[in-house]
Amino acid sequence: MPKHQLGLEYALKQDREDILAKHKQQFHIPKDKNGNELIYMTGNSLGLQPKSTKTYINQELEDWANLGVEGHFEAKNPWLPYHEFLTQNMVKVVGAKPIEVIVMNTLTTNLHLMMVSFYKPTKTRYKILIESDAFPSDKYAVESQLRHHRFDDKEGIVLWKPRTDEELLNYDDLETILAKQGDEIALIMIGGVNYYTGQFLDLKRITNLGHAAGCHVGFDCAHGAGNVALNLHDSGADFAVWCTYKYLNAGPGSLGGCFVHERHASNKDLNRFTGWWSHNKKTRFTMRDEFDQMLGAEGWQLSNPPILSMAAIKASLDLIGDVGFEKLVEKSKKLTSYFEFLLKQLGDNTIRIITPSNPDERGCQLSIQVKNADKTLHDKLTKSGVISDWREPDVIRCAPVPLYNSFEDVFKLVDKLKFILNE
Numbered sequence: 001m002p003k004h005q006l007g008l009e010y011a012l013k014q015d016r017e018d019i020l021a022k023h024k025q026q027f028h029i030p031k032d033k034n035g036n037e038l039i040y041m042t043g044n045s046l047g048l049q050p051k052s053t054k055t056y057i058n059q060e061l062e063d064w065a066n067l068g069v070e071g072h073f074e075a076k077n078p079w080l081p082y083h084e085f086l087t088q089n090m091v092k093v094v095g096a097k098p099i100e101v102i103v104m105n106t107l108t109t110n111l112h113l114m115m116v117s118f119y120k121p122t123k124t125r126y127k128i129l130i131e132s133d134a135f136p137s138d139k140y141a142v143e144s145q146l147r148h149h150r151f152d153d154k155e156g157i158v159l160w161k162p163r164t165d166e167e168l169l170n171y172d173d174l175e176t177i178l179a180k181q182g183d184e185i186a187l188i189m190i191g192g193v194n195y196y197t198g199q200f201l202d203l204k205r206i207t208n209l210g211h212a213a214g215c216h217v218g219f220d221c222a223h224g225a226g227n228v229a230l231n232l233h234d235s236g237a238d239f240a241v242w243c244t245y246k247y248l249n250a251g252p253g254s255l256g257g258c259f260v261h262e263r264h265a266s267n268k269d270l271n272r273f274t275g276w277w278s279h280n281k282k283t284r285f286t287m288r289d290e291f292d293q294m295l296g297a298e299g300w301q302l303s304n305p306p307i308l309s310m311a312a313i314k315a316s317l318d319l320i321g322d323v324g325f326e327k328l329v330e331k332s333k334k335l336t337s338y339f340e341f342l343l344k345q346l347g348d349n350t351i352r353i354i355t356p357s358n359p360d361e362r363g364c365q366l367s368i369q370v371k372n373a374d375k376t377l378h379d380k381l382t383k384s385g386v387i388s389d390w391r392e393p394d395v396i397r398c399a400p401v402p403l404y405n406s407f408e409d410v411f412k413l414v415d416k417l418k419f420i421l422n423e
């Protein structure tokens with residue numbers, strides 16, 4: 001990592017030398033009441049809107065207006081195969097093969113569909129292992145799967161916890177759990193990048209440990225997709241799910257993504273829920289045939305998808321595809337290491353970074369723990385024009401996103417923080 005320097009001049013110089021700096025202009029940056037741009041650090045919660053999104057959605061509105069149902073075939077981007085226009089860029093972002101990825105439904109729905117296939121409890125092996133600080137939706141989803149299969153939703157959960165007085169997960173502890181009760185665990189379902197601490201886990205290592213213990217392994221990559229190089233195929237995981245409204249900038253509540261490893265592509269023995277979109281697309285519209293399972297991740301689709309939402313995903317993925325995802329990751333590491341450098345230079349012991357300092361074990365987000373859970377610090381930061389978020393019990397999350405955040409943004413953020421801390 002580069003040696004950083006203090007001072008605004010250094011930040012401005014980094015921006016001048018940054019080949020990706022120009023992309024900030026391709027986004028709408030939220031402004032305050034006086035028309036000044038806010039410092040937006042919550043791309044981990046809702047990514048900003050590319051200016052091109054409107055054009056992409058308008059194209060579909062126009063084709064719908066002019067073509068009606070014929071748009072399925074005649075639209076500029078025909079609606080029938082529309083999801084296929086997303087595949088090429090999406091597989092690069094998550095590190096998968098085209099047959100392994102599908103954009104459909106929303107994250108938690110996809111998680112349930114994946115558990116229909118990959119959570120196959122028996123009397124003795126029925127538990128689900130999750131991280132102790134899992135995102136609430138994931139926790140509720142796995143608990144309801146336990147109840148659905150008539151198991152106790154407390155006793156059936158195994159928690160991988162950080163050690164006392166630590167925040168991060170330790171792989172030795174996972175090994176210990178699996179050595180002790182691996183044969184009771186049917187499924188390991190972990191957040192690939194923890195939403196709270198920003199820890200990016202080693203997906204391959206977890207998968208290997210889980211498979212060796214006879215468990216299925218899946219990941220929730222909501223905070224990973226578009227943020228870090230997930231390499232889902234190489235991880236060997238059975239499945240992964242993610243959303244597209246965080247680091248993939250596709251708009252509030254937009255569709256989710258789903259990965260099913262190639263080795264399951266033609267496995268017709270897996271339990272599945274199905275609909276007409278799971279049927280072989282070559283004969284889907286004959287509508288008279290016996291069900292013929294579609295190969296690959298596409299075979300988990302149920303319904304014909306919402307094209308307007310997909311248009312927003314296409315706008316964003318086309319942009320990311322043009323920039324090149326590897327370049328984004330490269331800038332991200334530099335930008336976040338600069339952010340970390342500035343925070344450490346503050347030398348203030350009321351705040352502490354809990355995100356790993358190893359760039360390979362985190363994405364762009366830094367989670368700043370505030371002593372005595374003093375929420376007023378976050379409130380003051382917001383008043384000063386910084387959009388970050390507060391997560392109970394005591395963390396401010398800030399995510400400088402390489403596509404639209406600059407070194408200057410990071411400098412100003414820490415400068416404001418410094419001012420507030422010195423007050």
Ligand SMILES: *Cc1c(COP(=O)(O)O)cnc(C)c1O
Nearest residue numbers: 106107108135137195220222243
């Ligand atoms: C954002 C997020 C979700 C949200 O789920 P939706 O089904 O898209 O509402 C779930 N899990 C994790 C880990 C998340 O970060």
